Amino acid sequence: MVTDHGGGVWSIRVPIPDNPLGHTLVYLLDTDRGPVLIDTGWDDPDSWDTLVNGLAGCGTSVGEVYGVLLTHHHPDHHGLSGRVREASGAWLAMHAADAEVVRRTRQAPPELWLDYLIGKLAAAGAPDEHIAPLRGARAAGRGRVLPGGRPALPDREIVPGELADVPGRRLRAVWTPGHTPGHVCLHLEEGRRLFSGDHLLPGITPHIGLYEDPGTITDPLGDYLDSLERIARLDPAEVLPAHQHAFAGAPHRVRELLAHHAARLADLRALIAARPLTPWQLAQAMRWNRPWTELPYRSRNIAVAEAEAHLRRLVTAGLAEPVPGSHPVRYAVA
Ligand SMILES: [Zn+2]
Ligand SMILES: [Zn+2]
Numbered sequence: 001m002v003t004d005h006g007g008g009v010w011s012i013r014v015p016i017p018d019n020p021l022g023h024t025l026v027y028l029l030d031t032d033r034g035p036v037l038i039d040t041g042w043d044d045p046d047s048w049d050t051l052v053n054g055l056a057g058c059g060t061s062v063g064e065v066y067g068v069l070l071t072h073h074h075p076d077h078h079g080l081s082g083r084v085r086e087a088s089g090a091w092l093a094m095h096a097a098d099a100e101v102v103r104r105t106r107q108a109p110p111e112l113w114l115d116y117l118i119g120k121l122a123a124a125g126a127p128d129e130h131i132a133p134l135r136g137a138r139a140a141g142r143g144r145v146l147p148g149g150r151p152a153l154p155d156r157e158i159v160p161g162e163l164a165d166v167p168g169r170r171l172r173a174v175w176t177p178g179h180t181p182g183h184v185c186l187h188l189e190e191g192r193r194l195f196s197g198d199h200l201l202p203g204i205t206p207h208i209g210l211y212e213d214p215g216t217i218t219d220p221l222g223d224y225l226d227s228l229e230r231i232a233r234l235d236p237a238e239v240l241p242a243h244q245h246a247f248a249g250a251p252h253r254v255r256e257l258l259a260h261h262a263a264r265l266a267d268l269r270a271l272i273a274a275r276p277l278t279p280w281q282l283a284q285a286m287r288w289n290r291p292w293t294e295l296p297y298r299s300r301n302i303a304v305a306e307a308e309a310h311l312r313r314l315v316t317a318g319l320a321e322p323v324p325g326s327h328p329v330r331y332a333v334a
Pocket of ligand 1: 072
């Protein structure tokens with residue numbers, strides 16, 4: 001459950017209930033003012049107990065925690081932050097772009113999220129039978145229950161390029177947008193060790209969807225690929241990711257991921273070269289970890305977002321374009 005990584009760094013395997021990822025690695029960094037956590041884990045009683053016991057296993061306690069640095073806003077990273085703050089008085093820090101997502105999530109009524117999702121799926125060309133359950137939930141007044149309830153508002157901002165408030169340590173924030181708009185990696189300059197969050201994992205390609213910010217046109221996959229190159233240039237001696245296990249050789253892993261996305265973009269372009277497709281049709285035609293017809297409902301929504309993120313990249317690169325007048329919009333090669 002607890003791993004001592006040396007140099008005053010430990011990790012605690014905090015379980016994520018009912019999730020194939022299994023657990024989040026919450027890191028503890030020893031500082032002159034007490035332990036600082038990097039991420040906190042999923043908001044669930046078992047996960048909380050694991051975190052509390054893990055801190056005891058590191059020779060400290062949750063009440064001693066001085067601060068919490070969040071790599072990004074996802075509930076498997078930020079879920080327990082509110083409870084840690086209550087128990088310790090610790091500050092919570094997050095990049096401004098993800099703090100904005102948290103603020104929006106807290107303010108938005110559940111119907112707004114459903115309306116947004118229904119609108120997005122319809123625009124992507126999803127068939128009525130796929131959207132019907134969402135319309136039903138909307139009509140019945142049921143909102144999406146957000147995992148982890150209301151996410152905690154951070155008290156501090158993680159500013160890219162600046163050192164974090166970890167007395168006695170040099171921990172610098174590196175902005176790595178892509179998986180989320182405000183994802184950060186944290187570089188422990190003594191020992192050149194990188195806390196990589198979900199940005200760089202040894203055996204998983206993180207999900208790159210759209211940023212789910214109504215009304216903005218962004219290129220998350222383009223951001224992600226740029227962020228990967230930034231980490232390859234940094235060339236840390238060791239990567240401490242938020243899932244799976246620590247590893248060395250960041251530039252090699254970055255090259256693998258760049259090649260993976262380049263191949264996927266080429267496949268996609270070949271598909272729309274054969275005939276113009278809506279994002280939904282494209283998602284159906286792309287290769288996933290199982291056949292499209294066997295993908296669970298939510299996974300299809302994620303798959304469409306992923307297809308759209310790739311389309312957005314092709315459009316931004318001038319390699320694809322929407323077919324004028326098509327509704328829902330279809331994409332062709334430019
Ligand atoms: Zn994540
Ligand atoms: Zn994660």
